[in-house]
Amino acid sequence: MYKPEITRNMPIFTGIRTFMHLPYLKTMDGIDFVIVGHPFDTGVTYASGTRFGPEAIRxxxxxxxxxxxxLDLDVFDYLSGVDSGDLRTVxxxxxxxxQIVEEQLIPYFQNGIVPIILGGDHSITLPHLRAAAKKFGKIQLLHFDAHSDTWDTSFGGKKYTHATMFRRAVEEKIVDPKKSIQIGMRQYSKKDLIEQRDLGYEVITALEFREMGIKEVIRKIKSRIGNNPTFLTFDIDFLDPAFAPGTGTPEVGGFTMCEALMLLRGIAGCNFIGFDIVEVLPDRDPTGVTALNAAHIAFEFLSLLAFLKKTKHSSSLKKEMV
Structure with missing residues (x-):
């Protein structure tokens, strides 16, 4: 069982900067999840620097x-996991x-290990989805963001940027948009929104979110993704710039950290097979609050996994007792 290596006799500011003081270990034996960094920002269309996001989050x-x-649980009562460092990129x-990131992630999915990936700009999610699809086939996407990331091309006609990957995922048939949902959009044209929905995604814009309320949004998420294998991707600019100033394309009118936590905790029990948290740009936030919030979002990912494992264990015990 792998869990954080820290005791009350050890100051928390010491040691190697792994996520939550997890062991730094490259293994696939005896683990439920793996923390990996994906320090890549070549896909950005505005401010660069998210390649330093994984380091700041850790x-x-x-x-x-x-x-x-x-959720009333200690995640390491149910989970074993390690921090395996960063993925190789060019x-x-x-x-x-x-290509090389997909190759590195496939073995985790094939062995039933859930990757929690620290980005990096949002373009990195495409190889994450490709790797997951090798194991699960067409998967569902739960996407929190201020932007749709469903453009056909970006500047210069480029088809692979942090603004295009969720259109590519539909075209490549690795994501089922009719069982996927995108939440929080607040920077788009009317044409963008129409195209986003024409791809098949259910979309809840920030304005619509405010009108329906958080409980209804949670209900819609659960109804949309059901118990299907789902990849959860969280762009830190889903949060308002007051809570995440350190990002490349901040948009006003966003969400509080409290709302983000309520959303994530509200979907406990869903079948998540992979996660990423992206677009943390530490150089634009000398306070470090953006990376702090991203770290807590990644911890909520762990909590969702632990809750799912706890629920499955409880169900098995009930069946044995019948």
């Missing part, structure tokens, strides 16, 4: 405790990086 995770009071070459 550093800000040092004080996170393993007990989740909202800076400046997006398609080559896609």
């Amino acid at each position: 550093s800000r995770s040092a004080r996170i405790h393993s007990y989740n009071p909202a 800076p400046g070459f997006i398609e080559e990086s896609y």
Whole structure:
């Protein structure tokens, strides 16, 4: 069983900067999840620097405790996992990086290990989805973001950027848009929104979110993805710039960290097979609050996995008792 290597006699600011003080280990034996960094930002169309996101998130995770009071569980009572460091990439070459990242992630999915990936700009999610699809076939996408990322091409007619990958995922038939949902959009044209929905995605814009309320949004998420294998991708600019100033394309009118936590905790029990948190740009946030919030979002990912495992274990015990 692998869990954070820290005791009350060990100051939390010491040691190697792994996520939550997890062991730094490259293994697939005896683990339920793996933390990996994906330090790549060649897909950005505005501000660069998210290649330093994984480092900042790990550093800000040092004080996170393993007990989740909202879900009433200690994640390491149910999960074993490690921090395996960063994925190999080729800076400046997006398609080559896609290929080698996919190759590195496939073994985790094939062995039933859930990757929690720290980005990196949002273009990195495409190879994550490709690797997951090798195991699960066409998967569902739960996407929190201020932007749809469903453009056909970006500047210069480029088809692979952080603004295009969720259109590519539909075209490649690795994501089923009719069982997927995108939430929080607040920077788009009317044409963008029509095209997003024409691809098949259910879309809840920030304005629609405010009108329907958080409980209804949670209900819609659960109804849309059901118990199907789902990849959860969280762009930190889903949060308002007050809570995430350190990102490349901040948009006003976003969500609080409290709302983000309520959303994630509200979908506990869904069948998540992979996660990523992206677009943390530490150089634009000297306070470190963006990376701190991203680290806590990654911890909520762990909590969702632990809750699912706890639920499955409880169900098995009930069946044995019948």
